[in-house]
Amino acid sequence: MKKYWAIFKLQLANGLAYPGEFIGRSLLILPFMWIFFQLWRVTFEASGGAEINGLTLRSTLWYLVIAEVIELSRPRVANTISEAVKDGSIAYILSKPYNFLWYHYSSSLADTIFRALLNLVLGGGVAWLLVGPPPSLWGLLAVLPLLMGAWALNYCIAALIGLLAFWVEDTSAFQWIYQKLAFILGGLLIPLDFYPAWLRSIADVLPFSAVTYAPARLFVEPSLNGFLAALGQQALWLLVFAGGLGLLYRRSVTVLTVNGG
Amino acid sequence: MAAITVRELRKTFQTKHKAAGLRGSFRSLFRPQYATVEAVRGISFEMEPGELLGFIGPNGAGKSTTIKMLTGILHPTAGEADVLGYCPWRERQKLAHHIGTVFGQRPQLWYHLPAMDTFTLFGKIYDLDDAETRRRIAFLAEAFEIQDLLDTPVRKLSLGQRMRCEVAASLLHRPRLLLLDEPSIGLDVVAKQHIRDAIRTMSREEGVGVLLTSHDAGDLEALCHRVIIVHHGQIVYQDKVSNLKRKFLTRKTVEVRYAEEVAKDFHLEGMQTLKTGRYGVKLEFDTQRTPADAVLARLSAAGTLVDITISDPPLEEVIARIYESAASEVDGQ
Numbered sequence: 001m002k003k004y005w006a007i008f009k010l011q012l013a014n015g016l017a018y019p020g021e022f023i024g025r026s027l028l029i030l031p032f033m034w035i036f037f038q039l040w041r042v043t044f045e046a047s048g049g050a051e052i053n054g055l056t057l058r059s060t061l062w063y064l065v066i067a068e069v070i071e072l073s074r075p076r077v078a079n080t081i082s083e084a085v086k087d088g089s090i091a092y093i094l095s096k097p098y099n100f101l102w103y104h105y106s107s108s109l110a111d112t113i114f115r116a117l118l119n120l121v122l123g124g125g126v127a128w129l130l131v132g133p134p135p136s137l138w139g140l141l142a143v144l145p146l147l148m149g150a151w152a153l154n155y156c157i158a159a160l161i162g163l164l165a166f167w168v169e170d171t172s173a174f175q176w177i178y179q180k181l182a183f184i185l186g187g188l189l190i191p192l193d194f195y196p197a198w199l200r201s202i203a204d205v206l207p208f209s210a211v212t213y214a215p216a217r218l219f220v221e222p223s224l225n226g227f228l229a230a231l232g233q234q235a236l237w238l239l240v241f242a243g244g245l246g247l248l249y250r251r252s253v254t255v256l257t258v259n260g261g
Numbered sequence: 262m263a264a265i266t267v268r269e270l271r272k273t274f275q276t277k278h279k280a281a282g283l284r285g286s287f288r289s290l291f292r293p294q295y296a297t298v299e300a301v302r303g304i305s306f307e308m309e310p311g312e313l314l315g316f317i318g319p320n321g322a323g324k325s326t327t328i329k330m331l332t333g334i335l336h337p338t339a340g341e342a343d344v345l346g347y348c349p350w351r352e353r354q355k356l357a358h359h360i361g362t363v364f365g366q367r368p369q370l371w372y373h374l375p376a377m378d379t380f381t382l383f384g385k386i387y388d389l390d391d392a393e394t395r396r397r398i399a400f401l402a403e404a405f406e407i408q409d410l411l412d413t414p415v416r417k418l419s420l421g422q423r424m425r426c427e428v429a430a431s432l433l434h435r436p437r438l439l440l441l442d443e444p445s446i447g448l449d450v451v452a453k454q455h456i457r458d459a460i461r462t463m464s465r466e467e468g469v470g471v472l473l474t475s476h477d478a479g480d481l482e483a484l485c486h487r488v489i490i491v492h493h494g495q496i497v498y499q500d501k502v503s504n505l506k507r508k509f510l511t512r513k514t515v516e517v518r519y520a521e522e523v524a525k526d527f528h529l530e531g532m533q534t535l536k537t538g539r540y541g542v543k544l545e546f547d548t549q550r551t552p553a554d555a556v557l558a559r560l561s562a563a564g565t566l567v568d569i570t571i572s573d574p575p576l577e578e579v580i581a582r583i584y585e586s587a588a589s590e591v592d593g594q
């Protein structure tokens with residue numbers, strides 16, 4: 001584990017090599033929060049009530065903070081892996097005594113944590129100014145393990161897509177599809193609570209809601225049951241995707257064609 | 262026991278084939294056609310521990326593919342290999358502790374960070390304790406003359422400086438075998454010399470075996486004891502470098518520039534004139550027939566020398582001559 005910790009730390013340092021670019025990208029959450037605040041304010045006013053399907057304006061905006069933190073701090077793992085396959089730099093990673101998948105997980109986690117912290121401070125700051133403090137501070141405590149689960153699950157799905165580069169020349173179409181599915185069925189733009197029942201029931205049985213919706217929803221309404229249910233949902237999907245990733249990786253290595261060979 | 266034993270190693274790739282133009286693109290979309298490329302076609306050789314072995318050939322000869330199979334990165338289509346007692350593609354991670362690798366065109370140092378950071382990371386990855394890592398870095402920094410470069414972000418180093426750091430990094434964990442894929446590619450003469458000196462020193466002092474691919478005959482002459490020449494995925498020649506030099510690297514090209522104008526029919530005994538210009542002339546000679554000192558004496562006697570360059574023929578030419586001699590041997594039998 002020591003070596004992966006070292007990789008994690010070095011990637012943190014690497015992330016700070018260009019602080020300007022790093023902070024600049026994180027500022028994106030500010031206009032997002034402002035636009036969504038305006039949209040939901042009008043929606044809540046039009047509905048005439050303080051709540052829509054169990055969410056108030058305040059909890060909806062704080063839900064969006066966590067959902068955006070998860071989305072915007074998501075490192076481009078699929079892209080990194082597929083580029084490493086395409087440009088041949090995968091040769092170095094494979095010729096060192098560490099596991100390829102754990103190597104990428106450690107470095108992607110380092111990228112994620114910095115971005116997540118910055119997005120949380122900036123996005124949370126805006127939400128606090130617009131609608132007041134988060135509904136419950138317990139939510140922050142409950143959401144931390146779920147964020148780890150969300151990142152791990154996102155990593156497995158993204159790495160699976162990245163490994164497809166062993167077979168297809170360009171994985172960007174798959175990355176695009178995953179991102180859009182995460183937007184819609186993960187509940188990034190609209191909480192799943194506002195969806196029609198049929199769409200909600202589809203989203204509930206797919207993995208995307210375990211990445212975005214489950215942690216964000218628990219944050220605004222923490223409960224032990226909700227926490228255990230979200231954790232269970234993540235664990236189940238993690239088992240499926242980590243297993244699939246392991247199998248695909250083993251298969252990939254045997255078909256490996258390093259470019260420029 | 263040999264450090265490397267390779268038996269009938271083969272690697273075949275499938276590459277997608279597409280006709281030119283929009284029509285070709287559409288056709289390939291619905292009915293993709295694949296071509297089979299035989300990158301390595303039944304290579305067998307052995308390498309002794311501590312040996313400096315050159316693995317050379319023109320671009321696309323199958324050198325890098327072979328080296329990648331020997332590190333376990335690529336799985337072969339057929340054949341066997343034993344590297345330091347391990348089967349590379351089945352025991353890649355175990356083997357990784359005992360070998361160092363440098364793939365010339367691909368950096369292993371973290372680009373935006375000082376080289377020292379990657380060195381320290383490698384210490385952790387290869388399970389060295391911190392004190393040992395520090396001692397080893399100090400030793401390598403001196404051997405490769407990179408003391409002043411270690412704290413500079415890698416992106417700000419010149420290619421020659423970076424390559425010295427790359428090779429030094431690959432030796433951090435005291436590997437028994439160093440696999441260098443085109444370590445001198447893109448380097449100027451001075452930088453090439455630096456790298457070659459450092460590799461030779463490390464091999465002598467630590468007994469590390471070096472398998473080096475290159476398409477530069479100079480790497481071979483300066484570094485290797487023995488050479489294997491590959492072409493179209495097959496071994497076309499293997500022998501001691503001294504024998505190769507005696508047999509095939511005897512022709513040199515010399516370019517001179519005089520202070521005075523040179524005659525159009527410029528000719529010197531024992532040399533063949535390839536090209537004449539107003540002040541310059543390009544000649545070729547065979548070191549076995551005309552020694553280099555005689556060449557120099559005749560050139561300086563012919564006028565006032567301003568500049569002179571003596572170079573080896575390109576490797577492609579050497580390989581063509583090896584082919585010719587192999588063919589004439591077959592004819593003679």
